[in-house]
Every structure is written in structure tokens, then in C-alpha cells.
Amino acid sequence: MLQKNASAVPFTSAETSNSVFESLTAAGPIIKGTVTDVSGSPLPGATVLAKGTKIAVLTDFDGKFSIEMPTNSDRLVISYVGMETKEIGISNTNPVIVLNEAGQNLKEVVVTTGYEKTSKRTFTGAISKISGSELKVDGVVDVSRMIEGKAAGVTVQNVTGSFGSTPKITVRGSSSIFGDTKPLWVIDGVVQEDIINVSFADLASGNSATLLSSAVAGLNANDIQSIEILKDASATSIYGSRSLNGVVVVTTKQGRRDSPLKVTYSVENTVRTVPSYTQYDILNSQESMSIFQEMRTKGYLNQSSSITARFSGVYGILAKEVNRYNESNGQYGVRNEQPYINEFLQKYELANTDWFKVLFRPSITQNHSLSFSGGGKNNTFYGSLGYYTDPGWTLADNVKQLSSNLKGTFFINDRLNITLSTLASIRDQEAPGTYESKNDAVFGKITRDFDINPFNYVLSTSRTLRPYDENGNYEYYQNNWAPMNILKELKNNTMGIKVNDIRFQADIDYKINKNLTYNFTGSARYANTSREHKIYEDSNVVGAYNAGVGATLNTQIQKDNVFLYQNPNDLTAPKISVLPNGGFLRKYTNDMTSYNVRNSITYRNTLNDKHELEGFFGTEFRSVDRNNDNFTAAGIQYEKGLSAFIDPKLIEKLVNEGNSYYDFGAERERTVGFFGKVGYTYDRRYTGSITGRYDGSNRQGDTGSSRWLPTYTLSGKWNIKEENFMKNVESVNTLALRASYGLTATAGPATNSLAIYRSFITNRFNTGDRENAINISDLQNADLTWEKQFETNIGFDLGLFRNRVQVTTDVYSRKAFDLIDYVITSGVGGQSVKQGNNADMETKGIEFGFTTQNIAAKDFKWSTTLNLSVYDQKITKLANRPAVFDLIASNGGNTVGHPRNSLYSYQFTGLNPEGLPTFKLQDGAENNITEANFQDTNNVMKYLKYEGSVEPNKSIGLANTFTYKNWSLYVFIVGSGGNKIRLNPVYNNVYTDQTVFTKEFANRWINPGDEQYTNVPVIADQLLNRNYGANNLQIAYNxxxxxxxxxxSGDFVRLKNISLGWEFPSDFKRKLGVSTFTLKGSAVNPWLIYSDKKLNGQDPEFRNTGGVAFPITAQYTFAINISF
Known part of the structure; x- marks a missing residue:
């Protein structure tokens, strides 16, 4: 850190070879050198002092210095804010001096934007910097999950915990209504493109595509040197038309010059806890059986209906046993007499199956990382290899991933250096076989065929059912009219995911002169993914496609089964199977190829020690190609050498239903940009900066004003600490005000700059009448342009007591405009809705960051970091008229006057005397039961109730770090709030004996008059379903x-991470010949401190949508880190 008298020393710049005190001391040799941090990054503005004198200089932006030594001094003292002071002799005339980090202040010194490195002192933007050590969370693999709570203004929602799925991340509340709101990820200066585009809303869908949604799933966290999150227009504007949602800049590690080989190995062994029914409000088997008995008295679960029901459990098993005749002993499986029936049912009543223990396992994941680094006089190198293996938290999932990183820098001469790097990863993953979810806007529900997600299965399957019978054999119940056993199904219905990803990058830096540097950055990346959904012959899916015909002939099932084929020319003909042999193979392939080329010139100069000039200009070209295809192959005989038995009726069935068995798509994106930045600082006190960029993209309309976009930022900074009246205030080390105003943008979700035509085959009653046709998917919008935003930011930075107390506050206002909207048209051209730049939205917020070193004794240290943020958002202009279902579904919808993705509700007005729920609906009356219209778009705000946004607008992160000698303790708490959550839909007009009931049902309406004491609806009997109509009553319950x-409420506080580490003593490490040897135990998500009691165990972040989605869970890790 700086010496006490450092502020009183009148420094010269690095370009001036002599000190201003030269005349006071006899001159000696001129010493030139470079000052860097441990990663080899130069440290601009470091103090180089001739020991015992007042002769000192500052390093330039490349960390270089030149000092003329006096004859009475032969040692240099080098100091830098946030670094340990170092003293060296002058025997080496060109030393490379490496300073080690001292405390937590290094992150406040140099800022990396991905395009350039600049001094924190002159940086005018709002940024949060997280060092690699602060970022790392043992047991967590995806880097995107590690930033939760560690940066003010950044909200992370873990809507799913499945590997490869990204959490919902927003920076300052995001600024697009219908478009992508994920921040831009940048690794070593190059944008990390998404392999596939998964919309923000779809991240919680549970569809298999979400497993490919994380842009950084293949990045090894141990390779990261630091992360900078750029938040305001001044910080992000250099990214121009891609800067609207913030930027996350990742800097990876590199070697050090003149350093010996350093080898580091770490291993993390993590065990995840198996969930327990004690966390949820689910009835046990005895309580469930009592409800089944009530259902029997109401006309359900009789033997005939149980046999032909689409879904049946205990009573379906009973019905089959009563009718199963054993010819060998002349008896039925169960005698059709009440005592025997009661005895049979009792074993299921007492089963109380713990499906969590059946389907989940406390398996151990391993994360290995091996790295090597070092460097010679003219080169540095860094390489790493990571291997992650997860045998699966459930019986249905597992992951293996291999990642590598190679980076070498070659210093050709004093002017030229070249860096070559490669990032690569290979992933092999399995997940439950999954069909895509579907919205049913008529009845108001979201469905998914053949959902076997283990977590969703546990929370939706009665504990009366059993995985095995008394003889240890699979016990079957009925799903989709076919036999079902979840253990067998997980083996016969699988999803395999493969990801191959490689990126090459070259960086060239050429120093034209001491003030002017040329930089070239070029990268090429190729990623290929495949998802293979294999459905074997013994699966329930194949069973459903054959239920009711052939060996399982049942005319009622044959009539009801929607998976059978009905001849459209003879609706009276019996339905037939289109899958008499084999199973299915559903395959999805996505590949992405991207190129990025950037050329830039940087100018830096300091005149007369008072005028600092900075200029940065360049061009960039970006090319991204995405291809996708998918197909469904039927009749694959997995057990007979993969031979295919194809029934032509299957194709006919698909065509009749308006579906396709093969799809192909391609996306071509080209962007060119011209950018520049000019900055000026006077006397280290006043800084002004102008940044501009001019982008063009083929995604926008073909008019010049639409396709090309200028973005810009004006910003300034006042370093008050440098004023004369503050220089002698030793308790204040940093005091600065920042302000910025700028225009940023992003490409919206619309792609109809030209008319979009899609070919298809017409759906005719007779296949012979079908014909090729072209559909106008979207009308041309020649004026389609970027989504844009004006942003104003005012910031305040304060450092006290040698920067042991640091405070950063930012207040901002965002006005987004030209946002994509769905505009109602006259219908000319065949469409009543057209996408266009019509919507506006405003966001205002405040961020607060607070870091303290509370105790800094020799053996004991304690530091605290606190991040707080809150924002208010509202849509100010919107033509879109959302349907009711869009507004009430769990992802929320959009209306004027409220935040994006806001949640609305029907207004419940109590139960009627029959126990049915009533509502205030369109007509204003408050006793409506079945009249809800989920597709209504007219004046829906008159009867829907605004609840709040589904996205939290408040967040907090609190970290405390304690070190005592060789011990370290880290405690990290996160929280968020201001959002609302839709509880899981558990009510229906008809239940089955597979249904799992929550404890709410214990308070259900049973007798007339109960409506005075409860709001839980009645279990409707068959009479109610007949009187109101089953479909109408289904609408009422939905x-x-x-x-x-x-x-x-979505408010929650969670103990996110707690860890205890121990570093072996130096003497012991010396004997072993190692430099670092650390043992650490940690827990992630061990305690949900607070959440709304109404959630009854439902995680406030997770959306239980089935498919491939799993919640985050408590996990415990033991880690070893050793360096040679």
C-alpha cells in the first residue's frame, strides 16, 4: 500500500526520465522496468521511489517506468493502492516487479471492459468487479450462478438448478418487454454467443432446450481471474447495439514472465441432500386413502371406470385383481367381497411410499481442475484441464464434462506481443425423457405429455402407490391407459445431450510509439449440440400408442385413446395403432459458428503532468450462423438391432393433426461496427469522456435509419480527493462523483425486416386433397429497428481509513423506447397483429455497495461486503392486448402502468353453498363460477387484479470473511423480494387415485355451511360435474x-454459502515442496432463512414445470487445493 508520505511527493510521469528533485541529489544510473500484478497485468500509476530520498516516478499505463537513481540510494520501493509494498535492489537494470494483492482493494484499481483496460481513477462508468477468489463457490459448476448477491443491481433467479440451464439474470431490471433480457457475456474481450436462443420466459419451462441455455456452462471457474459487470451506459456503450441489458466481462488467468512452472490441482467432492416430505405439505398414504374413500362415495373409483380410466392407481390395481382369474388354483386375484377388498386396500393405506428415497440419491459429484502456468523472458503460458462428473441427483440424470483452456503470450520485441488462446469443452449429459410443454388457453392450464421428471413425479403422485409389489417385482398402475412404473419408465424413456464447443482466439498488440498502440483481436468458434430422446419398446409411451387394441383390446379405451389413429374417411371405424412395433427416436440438432474480428488503435499521453489524454478507435465485424433440425423416427426396434418398422399411418396421423415429423431452420446474422472513445483528465481531478459507436445489422429493416444505429455516452468524474482542500485529510483515501448520460440498444425479438414466409402442407380431410402452400408468418416491416434506451447515472465513490471502508452508490434512470410491441392492425395482408417498434418503458433505481475491513490484526482479520439494490419499473406505452391466460400464468404478462412480466389474478369472492369457488368476472357480478374466458382480450383490467411482477426488484447480498492464522471462515447470505409467485395448481374438478393431495385439502368444503369457514373448494361429485358440465367445472377450478x-410473496432470505478453510503451516508445506495446500469444507443453500409460509415448501426461486427442471438443493463440499 502507499507509504504515509506518498501523497506529499510531487511525482513525475513515467515518460519523464528525471525527478523534479534531481538537482538536490547527485545523479546515478537510469533504471527502467515494469510493474505488474501476479497475473502479469501491468499496474499503471504505481509509485517507484528511490529509497531514502524523495525521488519518485509513476508507472505509465503499460506499467513501465524509468527513474534516474541518486548515488546515495541503491534500492527501489514500489507501492500501489491495494497491493503489498515491495523493496528491491537495482542490480537488475530491467526488472519486472510483481506486486501481490493486499486485502480486497486490487479490484478497485484496474477496470477491464473487454475492449480496453483503464484506470479506475479515470473510469466514469458504473461497474461491479468480482475477483476470481471472491467469485468461486465450491460445489457449483456454472459461473453464471456464482454471481448471485455479489454485485449491486444484478438479480439472479435460480428458476431451475439443472446443469446447463442458466438462471434468470437481469441487470438493473432489464429493458426489453418481449425480447431477450439476459446480459451479454464476454470472455477475454470476445462475446460468448448463445448456442441456441432460449427466451427469458422459456428459461423456467423445463423444456430440454433449457439445458443448452447457459452461455458459460463449459467455462472452468478456476480459470477466471476476475469478472466485471458493466451496468450503466458509460460502461456498456462501447458494445453499442448489444449493450442494453448489461455486460458481464470475464478475464481468464494467464502466466507470468520470468516465472518458474507453477502447477495447481484442486478437487471438489460434493454431496447433495435428498429432499424430504417434511419440507412439503403433502398428505401421507392414510390421509390420502381417506380422501379416496370420499371420492368413492361421490361416484368415482368404481371398478369399471378404474379399468378404463386414463389414469388410475390403487383402485385400478384392485379392479384388475378382482377380474384376474388364476386358472391354476381357480381363484381370482382378490375376492370381490368387502373384507378381502378392505384387506387389499389396507396395505396401500399403510404403504406411505417415500418417493424421494426411491427416485433420489445422495450421490457425490467430483470437480477436478489441473492448471500449469509460468513464463520465460519473452513469453508466458497458462493451461488448464477440468473434469466434472455427476452420477446424478436422481435416477434419471447424470453429467460428464471435460473443459480445457490454453493461453500463450509471446513478446516478440519491445513493441510487439501476440497472445494465442483456445477454450474448449465437451459435455455428455442424460436427463428424463421430455416432451415440450403446451399451453391450453381454453381450459387455462399448462400440460406436458408423458412427464416423468422425478421431482415433479414425487409432488404429483400419491404415496399409496408402490414401486415394487410383495415379491419385489415392479408394480404397475395406469397412465395414459397403459401400464406404468416410474422406475421402469426412467430406464426406457431417456434424453441424451451432447455438447462440443471450441473457440480459437488471437490477440496482437503492437506499440507504434510510446503513446500509440494497435490491437487486433480475432476469434472463431464452433459449437454443436444434439438431444436424443429415446423411447424404448417397454416404455409407457409406446404402451399408450397401443392401449386398447391388439392384446389389450378394450373398446372403451380404444374409443378414448387419443394416441390411436382414427381413419378420417370413416369416423365409425375402430381406431388402430400406428406403432405396432418398436419405439420412438426424437432428435434435435443445433450448431453455431461465429467469427469476430476487431481492429483498434489506442492513444494515451500525459502532458506536463497535468493533462491525461486517451483515445480509442476501431472497427469490428461479427458473423453468427445457427442451424437447427429435428425429426421423429417411429418404429425403431431398439431390441432388434435398431431396425425400423415404419407404419405409413403414423405419417398420416401427424399430417392429419397438422404436425410435422421433420423441421429445419437456419439463422444468419451479420453485424459491423465502428467505435471510438475520447477521454481527458486534468490534474488527476476532472475527467470527461465521450464514447460512440455506429452499428449496422442485417436483422433490421432495409432503410438506412433502421438498419444503422449510432449509440453514444457522455460522462464525467470529479476526483474530489485530489483537490487541495482534501489532500491533507488522511482519513479519506477516495472521494469521487461520477455522472453519465447515453444511448444504448439491442436487437429486439422481431426478425421481420423482410416478410417471413413459411411453407407447409394444407390440412385437408382427405390426404389426396392436400397441397403445398406458403404462409405469411410475418409481414414485412422495412422500418424495423433496434430497441433503444436513454440512461442517466449518478455515482458516488468513497474510501476511508486507508480504504478499509469503501462505499459505492449509484442512482439511475432508464427510458427505453422503440421496444418491440405487438400492434393491432386492420388485417390487411392477412394478419391482425404485427410486430413493430412501438412500446416504451421506464426504470429508476438505486444501488449501494459497502465493503469494510473491520479488523486487520496480525493473526485475525474480519471483512464485510454488503450489496443492496432496488428499482421501480413501469411500462409507459404498449399497444399489445394480452389475453387473460398470458397475464395470469406464472411467467406474467405486460400492461401499461406496471412492470414487465407482471402477474394478475382472478378475484376470488368465496365459496358458494355447494362448495364451488366464485369470482368477479367480466359482467362485474361476484358470484360467477364457470364463466371465465381465458382467451378474453377486452377490458380485462376491469376484473383482473394486479399482484406484482414475477421478477424481484429488490436484492441483497451480505458476506463476512473471518481469518485467524491459517483458518478462514466465509458466511454469505442473499435475499430478494418485491415479486409475486403463483402457487402450484393443485385443484381440479376431477381427481384420480394417483393424485397427491396437499394438507390444504384437510380444510376443504365438505358440508353446507363450511363456506363460512374455509376457502378450499369441495371435491366435486359426479352430480356437480353433470349439472355444471365437466368442462365448465374444469374451467372453474382452474x-x-x-x-x-x-x-x-416471492420475498426470501437464504444462507447461500458457508465455508471453513485451513491452510497447512508454512514449515509443513516447505517439507512437502508445495506453495499452497488448503483444505476446505463448505455448504451451499443449507438454510432458507425466510420465505412466505403460503409456499408450504415450494422454493421461492424454483418453478416446478416438470420436464428437465430440478430445484436447487442443499449441498456439502469438501475441497482440496494444492500448488507446486
Whole structure:
């Protein structure tokens, strides 16, 4: 750190070879050198002092210095804010001096934007910097999950914990209504493109594509030197038309010059806890059986209906046993007499199956990382290899991933250096076989065929059912009219995911002169993914496609089964199977190829020690190609050498339903940009900066004003600490004000700069009448342009007591405009809705960062970091008229006057005397039951109730670090709030004996008059379903699921991470010949400190949508880190 008298020393710049005190001391040799940090990055503005004198200089932006030594001094003292002071002799005339980090202040010194490195002192933007050591969370693999709570203004929602799925990340509340709001990820100066485009809303869908949504799933966290999150227009504007949602800049590690080989190995062994029914409000088997008995008295679960039901459990098993005749002993499986029936049912009543223990396992994941680094006089190198293996938290999932990173820098001469790097990863993953979810806007529900997600299965399957019978054999119940056993199904219905990703990059820096540097950055990346959904012959899916015909002939099932084929020319003909042999193979392939080329010139100069000039200009070209295809192959005989038995009726069935068995798509994106930045600092006190960029893209309209976009930022900074009246205030080390105003943008979700035509085959009653056709998917919008935003930011930085107390505050206002909207048109051209730049939105917020070194004794240290943020958002202009279902579903919808993705509800007005729920609906009356219209778009705000946004607008992160001698303790708490959550839909007009009931049902309406004491609807009997109509009553119960009675607060506080580490003593490490040897135990997500009691165990972040989605869970890690 700086010496006490350092502020009183009148420094010269590095370009001036002599000190201003030269005349006071006899001159000696001129010493030239470079000052860097441990990663080899230069440290601009470091103090180089001739020991015992007042002769000192500052390093230039490349960390270089030149000092003329006096004859009475032969040692240099080098100091830098946030670094340990170092003293060296002058025997080496060209030393490379490496300073080690001292405390937590290094991150405040140099800022990396991905395009350039600049001094924190002159940087005018809002940024949060996280060092690699602060970022790392043992047991967590995806880097995107590690930033939660560690940067003010950045919100992370773990809507799913599945590997490869990204959390919902927003910076300052995001600024697009219908478009992508994920921040831009940049690794070593190059944008990391998404392999596939998964919309923000779809991240919580549970569809298999979400497993490919993380842009950094293949990045090894041990390779990261630091992360900078750029938040305001001044910080992000250099990215121009891709800067609207913030930028996350990742800098990876590199070697050091003149350093011996250093080898580091780390291993993390992590065990995840198996969930427990004690966390959820689910009835046990005895309580469930009592409800089944009530259902029997109401006309359900009789033997005939149980046999032909689409879904049946205990009573379906009973019906089959009563009718199963054993010819060998002349008896039925169960005698059709009440005592025997009661005895049979009792074993299921007492089963109380713990499906969590059946389907989940406390398996141990391993994360190995091996790295080597070092450097010679004219080169540095860094390489790493990472291997992650997860045998699976459930019986249905597992992951293996191999990642590598190679980076070498070659210093050709004093002017030229070249860096070559490669990032690569290979992933092999398995997940539950998954079909895509579907919205049913008529009845108001979201469905997924053949969902076997283990977590969703546990929370939706009665504990009366059993995985095995008394003889240890699989016990079957009925799903989709076919035999089902979840253990068998998980083996016969699988999803395999493969990802191959490689990126090459070259960086060239050429120093034209001492003030002017040329930089070239070029990269090429190729990523290929495949998802293979294999459905074997013994699966329930194949069973459903054959249920009711052939060996399982049942005319009622044959009539009801939607998976059978109905001859359209003879609707009276019996349905037939289109899958008499084999199973299915559903395959999805995505590949992405991207190129990025950037040329830039940087100018830096200091005149008369008072005028610092900075200029940065360049061009950039970007090319991204994405291809995708998918197909469904039927009749694959997995057990007979993969031979295919194809029934032509299957193709006919698909065509009749308007589906396709093969799809192909391609996306071509080209962008060119011209950018520049000019900065000026006077006397280290006043800084002004102008940044501009001019982008063009083929995604926008073909008019010049639409396709080309200028973005810009004006910003300034006042370093008050450098004022004369503050220089002698030793308690204040940093005091600065920042301000910026600028225009940023992003490409919206619309792609109809030209008309989009899609070919298809017409859906005719007779296949012979079908014909090729072209559909106008989107009308041309020649004026389609970028989504844009004006942003104003005012910031304040304060450092006290040798920067042991640091405070950063930012206040901002965002006005987004030209956002994509769905505009109602006259219908000319065949469409009533057209995408266009029509919507506006405003966001205002405040961020607060607070870091303290509370105790800094010799053996004991304690530091605290606190991040707080809150924002307010509202849509100010929107032509889109969303349907009711869009507004009440768990992802929320958009209306004027409220934040994006806001949640609405039907207004529940109580139960009627029959126990049915009533609502205030379109007509204003408050006793409506079945009249809800989920597709209504007219004046829906008159009867829907605004609840709040589904996205939290408040977040907090609190970290405390304690070190005592060789011990370290880290405690990290996160929280967020201001959002609302739709409770899981558990109510229906008809239940089955597979249904799992929550404890809410214990308070259900049973007798007339109960409506005075409870809001839980009746279990409707067959009479009610007949009187109101089963479909109408289904709407009524789904209306209840989407009512204000089924809303909870999303506020929560969680102990995110706690870890205890121990470093072996130096003497012991010396004997072993190692430099670092650390043992660490940690827990992630061990305690949900607070959440709304109405959630009843439902995680406030996770959206239980089935498919491939799994929640985050408590996990415990033991890690070893050793360096040679």
C-alpha cells in the first residue's frame, strides 16, 4: 500500500526520465522496468521511489517506468493502492516487479471492459468487479450462478438448478418487454454467443432446450481471474447495439514472465441432500386413502371406470385383481367381497411410499481442475484441464464434462506481443425423457405429455402407490391407459445431450510509439449440440400408442385413446395403432459458428503532468450462423438391432393433426461496427469522456435509419480527493462523483425486416386433397429497428481509513423506447397483429455497495461486503392486448402502468353453498363460477387484479470473511423480494387415485355451511360435474388456481454459502515442496432463512414445470487445493 508520505511527493510521469528533485541529489544510473500484478497485468500509476530520498516516478499505463537513481540510494520501493509494498535492489537494470494483492482493494484499481483496460481513477462508468477468489463457490459448476448477491443491481433467479440451464439474470431490471433480457457475456474481450436462443420466459419451462441455455456452462471457474459487470451506459456503450441489458466481462488467468512452472490441482467432492416430505405439505398414504374413500362415495373409483380410466392407481390395481382369474388354483386375484377388498386396500393405506428415497440419491459429484502456468523472458503460458462428473441427483440424470483452456503470450520485441488462446469443452449429459410443454388457453392450464421428471413425479403422485409389489417385482398402475412404473419408465424413456464447443482466439498488440498502440483481436468458434430422446419398446409411451387394441383390446379405451389413429374417411371405424412395433427416436440438432474480428488503435499521453489524454478507435465485424433440425423416427426396434418398422399411418396421423415429423431452420446474422472513445483528465481531478459507436445489422429493416444505429455516452468524474482542500485529510483515501448520460440498444425479438414466409402442407380431410402452400408468418416491416434506451447515472465513490471502508452508490434512470410491441392492425395482408417498434418503458433505481475491513490484526482479520439494490419499473406505452391466460400464468404478462412480466389474478369472492369457488368476472357480478374466458382480450383490467411482477426488484447480498492464522471462515447470505409467485395448481374438478393431495385439502368444503369457514373448494361429485358440465367445472377450478387466493410473496432470505478453510503451516508445506495446500469444507443453500409460509415448501426461486427442471438443493463440499 502507499507509504504515509506518498501523497506529499510531487511525482513525475513515467515518460519523464528525471525527478523534479534531481538537482538536490547527485545523479546515478537510469533504471527502467515494469510493474505488474501476479497475473502479469501491468499496474499503471504505481509509485517507484528511490529509497531514502524523495525521488519518485509513476508507472505509465503499460506499467513501465524509468527513474534516474541518486548515488546515495541503491534500492527501489514500489507501492500501489491495494497491493503489498515491495523493496528491491537495482542490480537488475530491467526488472519486472510483481506486486501481490493486499486485502480486497486490487479490484478497485484496474477496470477491464473487454475492449480496453483503464484506470479506475479515470473510469466514469458504473461497474461491479468480482475477483476470481471472491467469485468461486465450491460445489457449483456454472459461473453464471456464482454471481448471485455479489454485485449491486444484478438479480439472479435460480428458476431451475439443472446443469446447463442458466438462471434468470437481469441487470438493473432489464429493458426489453418481449425480447431477450439476459446480459451479454464476454470472455477475454470476445462475446460468448448463445448456442441456441432460449427466451427469458422459456428459461423456467423445463423444456430440454433449457439445458443448452447457459452461455458459460463449459467455462472452468478456476480459470477466471476476475469478472466485471458493466451496468450503466458509460460502461456498456462501447458494445453499442448489444449493450442494453448489461455486460458481464470475464478475464481468464494467464502466466507470468520470468516465472518458474507453477502447477495447481484442486478437487471438489460434493454431496447433495435428498429432499424430504417434511419440507412439503403433502398428505401421507392414510390421509390420502381417506380422501379416496370420499371420492368413492361421490361416484368415482368404481371398478369399471378404474379399468378404463386414463389414469388410475390403487383402485385400478384392485379392479384388475378382482377380474384376474388364476386358472391354476381357480381363484381370482382378490375376492370381490368387502373384507378381502378392505384387506387389499389396507396395505396401500399403510404403504406411505417415500418417493424421494426411491427416485433420489445422495450421490457425490467430483470437480477436478489441473492448471500449469509460468513464463520465460519473452513469453508466458497458462493451461488448464477440468473434469466434472455427476452420477446424478436422481435416477434419471447424470453429467460428464471435460473443459480445457490454453493461453500463450509471446513478446516478440519491445513493441510487439501476440497472445494465442483456445477454450474448449465437451459435455455428455442424460436427463428424463421430455416432451415440450403446451399451453391450453381454453381450459387455462399448462400440460406436458408423458412427464416423468422425478421431482415433479414425487409432488404429483400419491404415496399409496408402490414401486415394487410383495415379491419385489415392479408394480404397475395406469397412465395414459397403459401400464406404468416410474422406475421402469426412467430406464426406457431417456434424453441424451451432447455438447462440443471450441473457440480459437488471437490477440496482437503492437506499440507504434510510446503513446500509440494497435490491437487486433480475432476469434472463431464452433459449437454443436444434439438431444436424443429415446423411447424404448417397454416404455409407457409406446404402451399408450397401443392401449386398447391388439392384446389389450378394450373398446372403451380404444374409443378414448387419443394416441390411436382414427381413419378420417370413416369416423365409425375402430381406431388402430400406428406403432405396432418398436419405439420412438426424437432428435434435435443445433450448431453455431461465429467469427469476430476487431481492429483498434489506442492513444494515451500525459502532458506536463497535468493533462491525461486517451483515445480509442476501431472497427469490428461479427458473423453468427445457427442451424437447427429435428425429426421423429417411429418404429425403431431398439431390441432388434435398431431396425425400423415404419407404419405409413403414423405419417398420416401427424399430417392429419397438422404436425410435422421433420423441421429445419437456419439463422444468419451479420453485424459491423465502428467505435471510438475520447477521454481527458486534468490534474488527476476532472475527467470527461465521450464514447460512440455506429452499428449496422442485417436483422433490421432495409432503410438506412433502421438498419444503422449510432449509440453514444457522455460522462464525467470529479476526483474530489485530489483537490487541495482534501489532500491533507488522511482519513479519506477516495472521494469521487461520477455522472453519465447515453444511448444504448439491442436487437429486439422481431426478425421481420423482410416478410417471413413459411411453407407447409394444407390440412385437408382427405390426404389426396392436400397441397403445398406458403404462409405469411410475418409481414414485412422495412422500418424495423433496434430497441433503444436513454440512461442517466449518478455515482458516488468513497474510501476511508486507508480504504478499509469503501462505499459505492449509484442512482439511475432508464427510458427505453422503440421496444418491440405487438400492434393491432386492420388485417390487411392477412394478419391482425404485427410486430413493430412501438412500446416504451421506464426504470429508476438505486444501488449501494459497502465493503469494510473491520479488523486487520496480525493473526485475525474480519471483512464485510454488503450489496443492496432496488428499482421501480413501469411500462409507459404498449399497444399489445394480452389475453387473460398470458397475464395470469406464472411467467406474467405486460400492461401499461406496471412492470414487465407482471402477474394478475382472478378475484376470488368465496365459496358458494355447494362448495364451488366464485369470482368477479367480466359482467362485474361476484358470484360467477364457470364463466371465465381465458382467451378474453377486452377490458380485462376491469376484473383482473394486479399482484406484482414475477421478477424481484429488490436484492441483497451480505458476506463476512473471518481469518485467524491459517483458518478462514466465509458466511454469505442473499435475499430478494418485491415479486409475486403463483402457487402450484393443485385443484381440479376431477381427481384420480394417483393424485397427491396437499394438507390444504384437510380444510376443504365438505358440508353446507363450511363456506363460512374455509376457502378450499369441495371435491366435486359426479352430480356437480353433470349439472355444471365437466368442462365448465374444469374451467372453474382452474380459475381458482389462477385466483388471488393462490398468490404468495416471492420475498426470501437464504444462507447461500458457508465455508471453513485451513491452510497447512508454512514449515509443513516447505517439507512437502508445495506453495499452497488448503483444505476446505463448505455448504451451499443449507438454510432458507425466510420465505412466505403460503409456499408450504415450494422454493421461492424454483418453478416446478416438470420436464428437465430440478430445484436447487442443499449441498456439502469438501475441497482440496494444492500448488507446486
Amino acid at each position: 380459475t381458482y388456481n389462477f385466483s388471488d387466493e393462490r398468490i404468495a
